[in-house]
Amino acid sequence: MSVPALEISGLTKNFGAAKIIRGIDLTVARGERHAIIGPNGAGKSTLFNLITGRFAPSSGSIRLHGEEIGGLAPYEINRRGLSRSFQITNIFPRMTVFENLRCALLWAQGYRYSFWHMVGRQRALNEGAERIMEEINLAARRDVPAGLLSYAEQRALEIGVTIGGGADVIMLDEPTAGMSHSETDYIVDLIRKVTEGRSLVMVEHDMGVVFGLADRISVLVYGQIIATGRPEEVRGNPEVQRAYLGAVLEKEEAAG
Ligand SMILES: Nc1ncnc2c1ncn2[C@@H]1O[C@H](COP(=O)(O)OP(=O)(O)OP(=O)(O)O)[C@@H](O)[C@H]1O
Structure with a gap:
């Protein structure tokens, strides 16, 4: 089996007494497009910042192509791809x-x-x-x-x-934030094209974008991943429906 692009295990991050990331395990394969979704304040940006080196983990490991990068400076992580x-x-x-x-x-x-x-x-x-x-x-x-x-x-x-x-691992933080429908379609097509053969990790609130682009989705709730899987698996997961998706999809449907 080939080494994953990204392999996170037992990752935690505390800010003072606040436990924000509470033990995350996540693997992103080479060439996989992976979306991280979850309610506001779940810790998505914090996780993103841990992977990209803006924050150092409190504990746990982050491996890029098999090499530990947890705690390295952003430019060092960038140099590693x-x-x-x-x-x-x-x-x-x-x-x-x-x-x-x-x-x-x-x-x-x-x-x-x-x-x-x-x-x-x-x-x-x-x-x-x-x-x-x-x-x-x-x-x-x-x-x-x-x-x-x-x-x-x-x-x-x-x-x-x-x-x-x-770089062969691309991290995108809300790539369609603030865009109209047509702009979103344009950027989604572009992301699909430029990430061909690369790994993508994206944090995104727009479920149309997430379900249209991602090979797999992880749902982050209160600092823990409650489900990871292919879009249809995640969509059908009752715990995910309860914790997040039910309300979000209802809102998107109502908005048309
Ligand atoms: N530097 C920090 N110091 C203290 N607390 C922080 C810090 N950064 C984030 N937090 C707290 O961590 C929690 C998770 O925040 P984070 O921004 O990671 O969530 P998120 O899932 O990205 O939310 P959103 O979807 O609203 O962007 C929040 O309660 C936030 O107040």
């Missing part, structure tokens, strides 16, 4: 689409302190930036400053920046 996007757009508004992607590649390849090294890599960087631009469907917007793109295009660019470093 895990990249995250941000809920708040993380691009440079005055730089063009192309420059943003080039900058992401430059940063990821670790040339930021070596100007001469960088000059020698110009061609590879330019080609890499062009390739990602095609992948995220922004070639026609190549020379537009990022700040002038539509909101959905900015999120697409941000996904481009996230995959720019060649």
Whole structure:
């Protein structure tokens, strides 16, 4: 059996006396798209921040491709092949689409302190930036400053920046937050495309997005995973219905 992309076991996180993550075991296979859902305050962002290195675990283990990453700094985790996007757009508004992607590649390849090294890599960087631009469907917007793109295009660019470093585990925090139906469809198609052959872990409140994208779903309630499985298994799980999904799906149906 191949080593999972991500393997979390016995993970806990306390803030002072508050036990926020209370013993999580979770495995994400290579190439799997995995969604984490659950009610407000369940600990989804905290779990996300533990995996990406913003917080150190109180106990337990987080392995990326078999190597322990729990407690490493975010940039060290990034170098090992895990990249995250941000809920708040993380691009440079005055730089063009192309420059943003080039900058992401430059940063990821670790040339930021070596100007001469960088000059020698110009061609590879330019080609890499062009390739990602095609992948995220922004070639026609190549020379537009990022700040002038539509909101959905900015999120697409941000996904481009996230995959720019060649990471094979992508973490997305609410990638469709604040989007209209059509923008959501556009970003979902894009995420499906760019995560082909990569592993995806996403926190998302929109159940249409979750059930449309995820191979497997984990339901986090009060710092523990109460169910993990394929979408239809999770949807049919009575405990999940009771703790979370019943109310959410009713609300979404009512909203049309
Ligand atoms: N740095 C912190 N210090 C103390 N408590 C925190 C900290 N970060 C989060 N918490 C608490 O941890 C709990 C879980 O928060 P978290 O943001 O992880 O939940 P969530 O599932 O992402 O919620 P939402 O869906 O509303 O974003 C909350 O009660 C929150 O107040």
